[in-house]
Amino acid sequence: MNFRDFILQLSQEELVEYAKNAKTTTGYLKSHLLYGYKEPRKNLRKALAQASKGKVTEAEVLQHFGLYPSQPLHNLNGNEAVI
Numbered sequence: 001m002n003f004r005d006f007i008l009q010l011s012q013e014e015l016v017e018y019a020k021n022a023k024t025t026t027g028y029l030k031s032h033l034l035y036g037y038k039e040p041r042k043n044l045r046k047a048l049a050q051a052s053k054g055k056v057t058e059a060e061v062l063q064h065f066g067l068y069p070s071q072p073l074h075n076l077n078g079n080e081a082v083i
Contacts, residue, residue, distance in 0.1 A: 003048070003064035006056045007034050021051035039065050 007029060010018060019026045024033075024044060032038040033048075040048065040061070049058040 001055050001060065003056050003061050004034060006052060018051050022047040024048075036065050039067065 007015070015026050015029065019029050022029075022044065024047075033040060045058055045061050048061050049056055
């Protein structure tokens with residue numbers, strides 16, 4: 001699931017619980033992470049994925065910030081990349 005869509009579909013109570021489980025605040029989620037203004041550090045990226053309980057992967061969090069390809073990459077020989 002897209003990280004932004006995941007955040008937007010949460011109720012206020014669910015967002016508070018999610019932020020608490022990810023060791024951040026709802027304010028930080030809404031003001032910096034939702035719109036991709038600040039790239040979270042590795043520990044926070046992992047915590048955001050884990051706190052989502054499988055709804056968002058770490059790769060999807062990275063895609064939200066433009067740090068991971070959203071389209072499959074191809075090698076020069078035409079095969080898909082293994083990342």
